[in-house]
Structures are given as structure tokens and as C-alpha cells.
Amino acid sequence: MASPQGLKAPLEFGGPLGAAALMLLLPATALHLLLAARSGPARLLGPPAHLPGLSELWNPRVLLLLLTWLGLQAALYLLPARKVAEGLELKDKSRLRYPINGFQALMLTALLVGLGISAGLPLGALSEVLLPLAFVATLTTFIFSFLLYMKAQVAPASGLAPGGNSGNLIYDFFMGRELNPRIGFFDFKYFCELRPGLIGWVLINLALLLQETELRGSPSLAMWLVNGFQLLYVGDALWYEEAVLTTMDITHDGFGFMLAFGDLVWVPFTYSLQAQFLLYHPQPLGLPRALLICFINAVGYYIFRGANSQKNTFRQNPSDPSIAGLETIPTATGKRLLVSGWWGMVRHPNYLGDLIMALAWSLPCGVSHLLPYFYFFYFAALLVHREARDELQCLQKYGRAWHEYCQRVPYRIVPYIY
Numbered sequence: 001m002a003s004p005q006g007l008k009a010p011l012e013f014g015g016p017l018g019a020a021a022l023m024l025l026l027p028a029t030a031l032h033l034l035l036a037a038r039s040g041p042a043r044l045l046g047p048p049a050h051l052p053g054l055s056e057l058w059n060p061r062v063l064l065l066l067l068t069w070l071g072l073q074a075a076l077y078l079l080p081a082r083k084v085a086e087g088l089e090l091k092d093k094s095r096l097r098y099p100i101n102g103f104q105a106l107m108l109t110a111l112l113v114g115l116g117i118s119a120g121l122p123l124g125a126l127s128e129v130l131l132p133l134a135f136v137a138t139l140t141t142f143i144f145s146f147l148l149y150m151k152a153q154v155a156p157a158s159g160l161a162p163g164g165n166s167g168n169l170i171y172d173f174f175m176g177r178e179l180n181p182r183i184g185f186f187d188f189k190y191f192c193e194l195r196p197g198l199i200g201w202v203l204i205n206l207a208l209l210l211q212e213t214e215l216r217g218s219p220s221l222a223m224w225l226v227n228g229f230q231l232l233y234v235g236d237a238l239w240y241e242e243a244v245l246t247t248m249d250i251t252h253d254g255f256g257f258m259l260a261f262g263d264l265v266w267v268p269f270t271y272s273l274q275a276q277f278l279l280y281h282p283q284p285l286g287l288p289r290a291l292l293i294c295f296i297n298a299v300g301y302y303i304f305r306g307a308n309s310q311k312n313t314f315r316q317n318p319s320d321p322s323i324a325g326l327e328t329i330p331t332a333t334g335k336r337l338l339v340s341g342w343w344g345m346v347r348h349p350n351y352l353g354d355l356i357m358a359l360a361w362s363l364p365c366g367v368s369h370l371l372p373y374f375y376f377f378y379f380a381a382l383l384v385h386r387e388a389r390d391e392l393q394c395l396q397k398y399g400r401a402w403h404e405y406c407q408r409v410p411y412r413i414v415p416y417i418y
């Protein structure tokens with residue numbers, strides 16, 4: 001049953017109609033991008049050069065490959081962890097426990113893949129089945145989201161998400177009804193957010209790099225940069241895995257189609273678009289421009305990591321010496337808000353750093369095509385929308401103190417611009 005609080009929550013993403021449209025549009029966009037990246041003109045806008053038939057999309061062996069991958073990541077999740085962390089307090093005052101072994105899973109996957117490659121595993125061939133792989137991953141996500149929806153029917157009211165319980169089947173299926181669906185210690189949302197999709201993304205990038213080596217004798221500098229930057233991003237996410245426990249996805253959003261598709265399809269298949277593009281459209285890149293792009297990525301990473309670490313340290317241990325000199329304002333909830341340091345520059349400095357990195361990931365692909373810049377534009381739109389959602393939640397949480405924060409720090413993401 002929906003919680004009374006859930007029933008009153010305002011509808012997001014254009015309500016049931018918007019949710020239905022997104023459930024069609026997002027998979028279609030993912031397939032369009034995959035097709036466009038390998039086509040000659042590589043057009044972001046406009047129809048794809050050819051429409052694939054069912055025989056190009058459906059392949060039971062690829063489904064088996066996907067299930068093996070999910071099984072492997074689930075097994076790595078269940079291995080003993082170096083630490084077990086507690087999540088934020090839930091409505092019923094309890095706290096869930098989460099294994100912190102994501103980086104270990106990345107290392108073990110790298111070891112297994114390395115052993116496989118040295119034993120003759122043709123990893124580069126993965127680049128040839130991306131289309132059917134994305135297709136079966138999409139089908140799997142629909143089935144998985146249906147099972148999550150059914151599971152929520154028997155969840156206690158205190159376990160339901162504030163937003164995904166409107167009573168409308170389509171909307172709730174999309175948003176996700178249960179906040180933290182679990183079987184025992186296995187937390188589906190936490191698992192999907194950081195493991196199969198993120199690690200799958202860098203594995204796909206590596207496969208594209210190997211395929212380029214096979215085709216052209218060696219990987220291009222542009223391919224090295226894209227692989228390196230995105231590996232740093234994924235490695236960082238898993239190294240600071242505990243920080244994900246305070247993100248909006250874990251603390252606020254239900255686990256339904258939106259996040260499941262985002263984690264399992266959108267991230268691995270569209271975030272690897274630059275490497276896909278480079279395999280089929282090699283781009284010359286000289287050392288001076290490569291160094292400039294590395295500098296841009298380093299600046300973005302510095303801001304992203306600095307801002308995220310500052311807030312996480314502040315929330316976990318406000319008396320930590322590294323943040324001792326920062327100015328804060330009190331709120332009625334007892335929690336304080338940072339108004340100096342990174343969080344005194346703009347209200348979402350971590351988004352700014354993330355966006356600068358997004359630009360650095362596209363720049364190695366040159367400026368002849370719009371397609372590799374898709375991630376940058378999509379991500380800017382996602383963060384503007386996400387920022388607006390977070391503002392609303394913070395206003396509800398902190399009221400007047402949030403107003404004061406907005407007055408002291410007037411810009412949202414980009415200083416003096418937005």
C-alpha cells in the first residue's frame with residue numbers, strides 16, 4: 001500500500017504521461033546513439049543510417065553473456081568486505097548496512113579480465129555485440145523493474161520511497177516504489193548503482209581500445225585519453241563508494257525503471273559513446289592539445305573530488321580538522337550548512353567539476369561531429385534538473401536556513417552565470 005505521505009508527493013518528470021514517454025524515448029535514444037556511433041555520418045540528430053532487424057538485436061548467447069556478467073558482479077558483491085558501512089537513518093529510525101568492497105570488485109574483475117585476455121579471450125569482439133547487448137539489457141531491465149514493482153507490494157509502508165507511490169501504475173513503475181529493495185544483505189539499488197553498469201562501462205571502453213589496436217595496430221592517443229579519464233572517474237566512484245550512501249538516488253529515490261535502466265543500460269552503453277565514436281571515426285590528436293585536455297580534466301576532477309569530499313567529511317564528522325576553518329549556518333533540523341569553501345562558491349560545486357570533466361571526455365573526439373558531445377549536453381540537462389529537485393528537497397528540509405544559504409551563495413552551478 002502507498003504511504004499517505006507518498007500519495008501527496010508532487011509528480012515529477014511530467015507525471016504518468018512523461019514517465020511513459022521516457023520509457024520509450026530512453027531505450028530508443030540509447031539504440032540510436034549506438035547505431036549513430038558506428039555509422040559513417042555519425043549524426044546525432046536525424047534518422048539512423050539503417051534500422052536494425054530483430055535478428056540484429058536479439059541473440060540468446062548475448063543474453064547469457066549479460067547474465068554471466070551480472071552473476072559475476074553479484075558474487076563479487078557478496079565477498080567479504082574490508083568495511084561494512086551504515087546508511088543514513090530511515091523513516092523507522094533504523095539504518096541499513098552496506099558492504100564497502102566496490103573497488104575490490106573492480107580489481108578482481110580487472111584480474112579476471114587480464115587472465116582471460118592472456119589466455120586468448122577476444123575481448124575486442126565485445127565491441128561488435130554492443131547493439132544486441134544493449135537490447136537484451138533493456139529487456140532485462142523491464143523484467144527486473146516489474147519484479148521490483150511486485151516486491152514493493154509486500155514492503156512495509158516505512159520502506160516505500162517518498163516519490164514513487166502515487167497509485168498510478170506507470171508512474172510508480174518508472175519512479176520505483178521501494179526505497180531500498182533488498183533480499184537479506186543484498187541491496188539491489190546499491191549494487192546496480194555502482195557495480196555492473198559502472199564496471200561494465202570501463203570494460204566496454206577497454207574492448208573498444210583493444211578492437212582499435214586490432215584494426216589499426218595501436219590505440220590512438222584520443223582513445224587512451226577517453227579510457228584513462230573514464231577509468232579515473234569509475235575508480236574514484238568505487239574508491240569513495242561509501243559517499244554514494246548520501247546521494248539522492250540512495251536516500252530519496254525509489255528503485256524502479258528509471259534508475260535500473262540508468263544504471264544497467266544508460267551508463268554502460270551511452271557513457272562509452274566517445275570510445276565507440278573513436279573506434280569508427282579515428283581523430284588526430286597532437287600532444288599540446290592532449291596536454292590541454294588532460295589539464296581540463298584535472299581541474300574538473302579537483303573541483304569534483306574536493307567538493308564531494310568536503311561535504312562528506314562535514315556530514316560524517318563536522319569536527320574533522322580538515323574542515324575546521326569553514327563557516328557554517330545552523331538549520332532547524334540540527335544539521336548545519338557549509339557557506340564557505342567549495343560550498344560557498346556555488347550551491348553545487350560538485351556538479352561544476354563533473355561538467356568540466358564531461359567536456360574533457362568529449363574534446364579528444366575533435367570538433368567535426370556533435371555526437372561525442374552528447375554526454376556533455378545530456379549531463380548538463382540532467383544536472384540542471386537534478387539541482388532543481390535537490391533545491392526543492394533542501395527547501396522543504398531546511399526552510400529559512402536554505403533561503404539564507406541561497407542569499408549568501410546566489411549561484412547554483414556555474415559562478416556568475418547560473
Ligand SMILES: NC(=O)C1=CN([C@@H]2O[C@H](COP(=O)(O)OP(=O)(O)OC[C@H]3O[C@@H](n4cnc5c(N)ncnc54)[C@H](OP(=O)(O)O)[C@@H]3O)[C@@H](O)[C@H]2O)C=CC1
Nearest residue numbers: 247248249308311315336337338339343350351354386390
Ligand atoms: N555521472 C553521472 O551521471 C552523475 C553524476 N552525479 C554526481 O554525483 C554526485 C552526487 O550528486 P547528488 O547526489 O545529486 O547530490 P549532492 O552530492 O550534491 O548532494 C546534495 C545534498 O548535499 C547536502 N548539501 C547541499 N548543500 C550543502 C551545504 N552547503 N552544506 C552541506 N550539505 C549540503 C544536502 O543534503 P543534506 O543536507 O541532507 O546532507 C543536499 O540534499 C555529484 O558529484 C554529481 O555530479 C550525479 C548524477 C549523475
Ligand SMILES: CC(C)CCC[C@@H](C)[C@H]1CC=C2C3=C(CC[C@@]21C)[C@@]1(C)CC[C@H](O)C(C)(C)[C@@H]1CC3
Nearest residue numbers: 026193194236237244247249258261262263266267
Ligand atoms: C536514464 C535517465 C536519463 C537518468 C538516469 C540517471 C542515472 C544514469 C544517474 C543518476 C545518478 C547517477 C549517479 C552516478 C551514475 C549515473 C547515475 C546512476 C554515479 C554512480 C557516477 C559516479 C559518481 O562518482 C557518483 C557520485 C558515485 C554517481 C552517483 C550518481
